[in-house]
Amino acid sequence: MKIKYIEEFAIKILMALSLLTVLGFVVGIIYTIFHRGWSCISWEMVSSLPGGGFYIGKEGGFLNAIVGSLYIVIASTFLGLLVSIPVVFYLNIFLKSHSKFAYIARMAYDVLFGIPSIVYGAFAFTLMIWLGLRTSLLGGILVTTLLIIPILIRSMDEVAKNFPRDLLEASYSLGATRLETLGVMLRQIAPGIATATLLSVGRAIGDAAGVMFTAGFSDSIPTSLSQPAATLPLSIFFQLSAPQAEVQDRAYAAALVLTIIVLVISLAGRFILHKFSKNKI
């Protein structure tokens, strides 16, 4: 009997250690960013565009990258949801659960899920050369949309697959069409949609490789979709590549801003999630 308790105790300790290790990583990353970034972050840094020689230590800020990132994230998340939500509804309401088409589609999304963003970037870059397009905000938005669509679909699909069949029957039995039943499903899986959105926002805002070839980089804020746009991850990359320590510290300031944006979006998302969960079965 005693052995069982020792086993349970040992496993419990191992689990707690795993949890602490992960927490340790999070705390370590946040500490490094704050430690190196906090000292050089200033209002000027987040509210001004890079001046001449910003990347070799001269004056300016990275407002261009903050705005560029927000443009890309907001637009790509909107477009991504616009495409993904109908896909999820079609898979779960209009196709039967053992449909071969649904099986193949899900497998394709899994493959897309695993493709690294640099491949998306390279694919989009080839397409842009073929179409004679330059790097632009639109290119960045489109490639980021492609990047997050599999994340959105697979995360929402997992929730939608568990949608109680009883609820479908309850709606159909009142004389609702499948289209009308979408409203019921939407209410039930709304927390799943919010979670998927948070995941994809995190991926979209943090991706550098996809936008490197497509959105390009610019020291100014784009005023049209055809102009190149800077993004925070690329701004961090360029500053970290500089040999000067003070420029590298600025990269941490940019990382700090990126982390704060993700944190704010995450907290807002949780708030919305809580709101949406009110009527959930």
Place this chain on the structure above:
Amino acid sequence: MIEAFKRWSESLKLSTNQPHTPPVQGADSSHEFIPDRKFSHTQSQAPLEVRDLNLSIGEQPILKNVNLQIPRNKITCIIGPSGCGKSTLLKTFNRMTDSIEQVKINGSVLLGGEDVIHSRGADLIELRRRIGLVPQRPCPLPMSIFDNIAYGCRIHGIRGKWKHEQVVEHYLHEVGLWEEVKDRLRDPATSLSIGQQQRLCLARSLAVEPEFILADEATSALDPISSKIVEDLFVKLKQHYSIIMVTHTLRQALRIADYVVFIYMGEVIEAGDAAQVFHNPQNELTRNYLSGVFS
């Protein structure tokens, strides 16, 4: 075995002769159960008729040559052992069988001359409105108490907040839930107790004014008091609605059934008035089932 059946039958007679217990609090006994007539109604009093119904899933036959006439304004109980096809039969009445993989159906289910089995599109939607469903486990929609009842109106194009308020109050009264929830209509339906949720589901079904109500073991997930409330509601509702109920509980069937259908291995073995089926069954299988030889 026949002796055993006779003893069992006597015991049932005894229990039916017992005075009916007064309605449990919750069901508004003074309220008259009437639909509020938002929808146009057929005046048909024709029974729900099942003709030569065969249903199989893959290669497995589930229902075999079912022929039935389900009377109006009565409680029809479908009884039979587990896995005999009771729930599947019930599902064919409002075509919930559509969601079953590899299902094949032949025959017809006629409601006032319209065939449920071969209906498509708008006709099927209208037929589903006319044949309501109360599920086995309470299944409120993920919305407020108010919206659960108003949902049926909205999907059938009945607009207007005032109209919805009227409908919600009317049907919550009908199921005896109004006094319990009138101050929290905007609360999530899931905040209700299981018994209240089941009455809400019944009110939701009634709000689209069905002619038939299908109840698939509608009280099996409820505590005895809630179960009694729902049972009493069914008894009162039969003045204006026809109720088809699948039940595993023979005593429940005995308490409330007017008409009984006994199914065994996908076939209708016996169907008739409750008194006749329970007290004078014509078929050996029915006798055996009622006396507990198999269940």
